[in-house]
Amino acid sequence: LSYRGFVAASNSAQAAWSLVKLADCERLRLLIQTGDPQADALARRSHDHYQEAAELARKTGSAAYLVKALLALALMEGSRDHDYGSANSRVTEALRAAASCPDRTCLADALRAKVEVETDRGELFSAASHVNGWLALLKLNSDPLQLHYAYWDRASIYQGMAEGCPKNYQKSLETCFHLFDLAKADLAKARDTAAQAGLAFLANTA
Numbered sequence: 001l002s003y004r005g006f007v008a009a010s011n012s013a014q015a016a017w018s019l020v021k022l023a024d025c026e027r028l029r030l031l032i033q034t035g036d037p038q039a040d041a042l043a044r045r046s047h048d049h050y051q052e053a054a055e056l057a058r059k060t061g062s063a064a065y066l067v068k069a070l071l072a073l074a075l076m077e078g079s080r081d082h083d084y085g086s087a088n089s090r091v092t093e094a095l096r097a098a099a100s101c102p103d104r105t106c107l108a109d110a111l112r113a114k115v116e117v118e119t120d121r122g123e124l125f126s127a128a129s130h131v132n133g134w135l136a137l138l139k140l141n142s143d144p145l146q147l148h149y150a151y152w153d154r155a156s157i158y159q160g161m162a163e164g165c166p167k168n169y170q171k172s173l174e175t176c177f178h179l180f181d182l183a184k185a186d187l188a189k190a191r192d193t194a195a196q197a198g199l200a201f202l203a204n205t206a
Contacts, residue, residue: 016056016065023049063100070094071113084121144197148190155186
């Protein structure tokens with residue numbers, strides 16, 4: 001109803017936001033109702049609504065809404081379809097659009113998505129570079145939840161770099177142990193950040 005109302009009022013920017021929220025509802029229903037017999041059709045509708053939202057946001061220059069739509073598309077294409085190439089393209093466009101957002105949240109969200117896609121693709125050195133940029137940005141606004149995830153993701157990257165050590169001998173043992181130490185240090189930071197924010201479950205998981 002909100003989407004139709006904004007379309008009737010020629011307010012394309014808010015129509016795009018309504019589509020993003022509609023697609024969010026459809027995507028979350030897929031997560032909650034895993035055995036939904038209409039799952040494929042629902043996934044297509046959600047994907048199409050994000051796509052349409054992105055097109056409207058591009059036309060109206062609504063950077064924040066464009067970033068939201070693109071990151072959601074990347075999430076669907078990476079996690080559901082395992083199309084990491086397409087997901088990476090979406091995130092790359094989101095990073096460019098984030099430069100026009102009025103606050104840093106867009107850029108932080110886009111950097112986090114870039115780190116996750118590159119980690120999934122095994123591009124660990126690039127992921128490490130982006131996670132460091134994400135952490136530098138987060139230290140300006142001290143969001144404890146985002147900081148927790150950033151340290152957690154960087155620990156995963158260090159661990160991924162170290163896991164090939166016993167097999168290919170391309171790194172010295174000293175380098176491998178150092179990578180594990182870095183991973184442990186970041187997990188400790190993730191734990192402490194979550195604990196200080198009262199996020200007991202995340203702290204215990206770390």
